[in-house]
Amino acid sequence: MKKGIIYGFLAYLSWGLLPLYWRLFDTMPAGEILAHRILWSFVFVAVLVTAAKRWKSLISVVKERKNRLAVLLCSIFISCNWLIFIWAVNSGNVIETSLGYYMNPLISVVFAVVFLKEKLRVGQWAAIIIAGIGVLLMAIQYGHVPWIAIVLAVSFALYGLAKKVAQLDVLLGLTWETMIVVPIAMIYITFIHADGSAAVFSLSGGSMVLLLLSGAFTALPLFWFARAAERLPLSMVGFIQYIAPTTSLLLAIFVFDEAFTEGQLVSFSFIWFALIIYTFVSFRKSKASSQLGEAA
Structure with missing residues (x-):
């Protein structure tokens, strides 16, 4: 349990601090x-796969058609x-990225209901409706739909859904996900170097x-997350995950000096209230299931 909490904390704190890194x-x-x-994610996981002598296992992962489709969709x-996260961070929209990852658990729940036929309690439906009101209020305030937050939340929820369906090993799954798109990345890098538009050489030695x-x-936060998920109840993992968007929100306000208006505070308050309700209901549901299991 203690190791699981440490792994979970490291994973979500790392994700929360990523805006500092991409800036x-x-x-x-x-x-x-x-x-x-x-490119460098593929290189890193390829070294790990080589060290673990798991290249043969890598081939077996995609023997089933379902797994091949899931890996492609994950990628x-x-x-x-x-792409959207990096662009949003470097264009001064860290607050909206934070909103996206607050929304993500609730979007994942909706997908679980639609695609996996999971059933929700009344309190969980209420949480989703309240969160929807928060997003609607922010859309009214912005004068447009907060598309960055929605795309981040939906894309990561779809990624999680595809991973859930395939149930792939973390290392092998990430290897395939990067291996599929690394040829495109290399072609793009080659092209911008050939036409002289590559900006990588403008970086200092340390930044390079x-x-x-x-x-x-x-890759490391993904491995830490996997270790946490192995050791902790799902309800606890769900609670720890709010470290990431909270950290990003604090960075946006106190480090990047992004404006956090009263309207945004109201919208975020709806999201926070929804997450409190959802976490509380899910925790009670998990506890009841555990008690039933012990009784059985």
């Missing part, structure tokens, strides 16, 4: 940063999520080293 490369276009992130959804380490910074 180091704000002179680079989001597409170029994404291409390097994909598309996580690449889209990474940090860019090369983006693979490790991408």
Whole structure:
């Protein structure tokens, strides 16, 4: 349990601090940063697979058609999520990224109901409706739909759904996800270097080293999350995950000096209230299931 909490804390704190990391490369276009992130993530996981001698297992992962489709979808959804997140951070929209990851658990619940036929309690439905009101209020305040938050929440929820359906090993799954898109990333990097538009050479030596380490910074939180999920009840993992968007929100306000208006506070309050209701109802449901299991 203690190790699980530590792993969960490390994973979500790392994700929450990512805006600080991507801001180091704000002179680079989001597409170029994404291409390097994909490339160095693949290099990092390939080294791990080689060290673990699991290349043969990698082939067996995609023998089933369902797994091949799931891996392809995972690769598309996580690449889209990474691109929008990097662009949003470097264009001064960290608050909206925070909103997206507050919304993500509730979007995941909706997908679980629609695609996996899971059933919700009245309190969980109430939480989703309240969160929807919060998003609607923010849309009215902005004068447009908060599309960054919605795309981040939906893309990561779809990524989680595809992972759930396939139930792939964390390391092998991430290897396939990066391996599918790494040819596209390499073609893009080659093209921008050929036409002289690559911005990577404008980085300092230290920043360039940090860019090369983006693979490790991408993969390690995923491994920590997997270890936490193995050791902790799902309700506790769900509670710990709010460390990430809370950290990002605090960075946006106190480090990046983004304006946090009264209207945004009202909208976020609806989201926070919805998450409190959902977490409370889910915790009671988990506790009741555990008691039934012990009685059985």
